[in-house]
Amino acid sequence: MDEKCIADIEHVTGIARLDEAIARIAGAAVADGLCEAVLLKGSIARGDADEFSDIDLYLVVSHQNRDSVLERREKYLAAYGDIVFIEDVDFGLPQKLGIFSDALHVDLYVAEPQQVGSLDPVVAVYDPANLFTDVTPTRADVTDEELCGHFSSAIYCLVEASSAYARRNDVWSAKIMSDAVGELSVLVRSLYDQRYAFLGLKKINEVIPAEDYQLLEAIYVSLGRGDFLEAAQAILNVLDAFLANTDDGLAAKLDVRFLTWVKESLGTTLFARRRP
Numbered sequence: 001m002d003e004k005c006i007a008d009i010e011h012v013t014g015i016a017r018l019d020e021a022i023a024r025i026a027g028a029a030v031a032d033g034l035c036e037a038v039l040l041k042g043s044i045a046r047g048d049a050d051e052f053s054d055i056d057l058y059l060v061v062s063h064q065n066r067d068s069v070l071e072r073r074e075k076y077l078a079a080y081g082d083i084v085f086i087e088d089v090d091f092g093l094p095q096k097l098g099i100f101s102d103a104l105h106v107d108l109y110v111a112e113p114q115q116v117g118s119l120d121p122v123v124a125v126y127d128p129a130n131l132f133t134d135v136t137p138t139r140a141d142v143t144d145e146e147l148c149g150h151f152s153s154a155i156y157c158l159v160e161a162s163s164a165y166a167r168r169n170d171v172w173s174a175k176i177m178s179d180a181v182g183e184l185s186v187l188v189r190s191l192y193d194q195r196y197a198f199l200g201l202k203k204i205n206e207v208i209p210a211e212d213y214q215l216l217e218a219i220y221v222s223l224g225r226g227d228f229l230e231a232a233q234a235i236l237n238v239l240d241a242f243l244a245n246t247d248d249g250l251a252a253k254l255d256v257r258f259l260t261w262v263k264e265s266l267g268t269t270l271f272a273r274r275r276p
Contacts, residue, residue, distance in 0.1 A: 012125055013044055015051050021080045021104055022125060025057060028079035030126050032072065034065040036113060038126040045121040046196070048203070054105035058122075060113055060131070069110050070094060077108060141194035144250050147187060152255045154183035154239060155262055158232055162270040165228050174223050180235050181219055187242045188212050215241060229271045236263055 013019050026038045042056035043049040059076075061069045073096040077083055085099040089107075093115060096108045113131055116122065119139040124132045157180035164173035182200055190197035193207050205213050215238045222231035239259060243251060262270060 012040065012123060013049055015049065015053075017051060017102065017104060018044065018049065018053065018055060021055060021100075021106060022057065024079040025055075025076050025106065025108070026125050028076045029059050029069070029072075032069075034061060034069050034072075035126065036060045036062060036129065037124055037131050039116065039132060040123040040125060041120055042107075043203075045123045047121075048206075054107060056107050056109070058109045058111055058116060060111055060116060063112055066110060066112065073108050073110070074098075077106060080104070080106070139195060142186070142190050142197040144253055147190055147197075147246075147250060148253050148255070150183045150186045151239070151242070152258060154180045154187070154235065155255070155258050157183065158235060158262055158270065161228070161232070165271055166274070168274070170226065170228070173228055177219065177223060177228070177231055177235065181216060184216065184235065184238045184242075188216065188238065191242070191245055212241070229267060232266055232271050236266070 012022055022040070029035050029038060037060040039045075039058040039060060040056060041058060043053045044055065059069055059073075074083070074086060077086070077096065077098040080100060082101040083098050084101050085097075087097045089095040089097050093109045093111050098106045098108065100106070116132070116135075118135055118137065121137045122132055122135050127133065157176050161173045161176040161180070164170075164176060185200040185204055186197050188208055189200065189204055191208070191212075193199075201216075204216070215234070218237070219231050219234040222228075222234050236259075243254065243256070243259075246254075267273075
């Protein structure tokens, strides 16, 4: 691995800890001579990484070298430091998940060139054959149909959470309402970030205006007090705000009838006062 390549890796993010980890792990992998390329995806490739970000590192290999690289992944990860947790995961590609003693999280993938995909940006930290110099991301914006699904799911969560509340299973009710916040986060994020709305709550406080974030935060504040009726109203406030700020074409497709019924039922049919 030549000195220029090492220097390029060491300055890929400008964040010392991430750059050090990338340089050491990628350097160990490339030194074995088994990789066609080493790529970064995720927040680093998108350009919105910070000191708390994890690293999505892809070792691109030929079919012939795949098994050898799979066997050496833990060795490559250990080149950075002390591993306190390691796990094999497979979401279509073999992934070795490593957590280090400094709390850094690295997802190390192994892929053949045709398996890398082009949905999202990639940054090549080692690519001597220029296999990935002209990759153009192809991910499409979130669709109206997807947003309609998230809108209805958030409302449905209120109905389910109300049933759990009526049974005095407050822990389950809180979990379902938290799920509703996940649905809401995609809706709110889509107003400002249609391409990556699917990321939901991840770093959402850096994407949406403070007043919108406070609407989401109010739900957790109410749940923390154990006030489920207030939390339900806070969820409805977010839905109303989304409805008021989305375009007319999408608004016409949303299940406003379902929303209206839930609003009218709150405190009576839904989340009625419980007997002591």
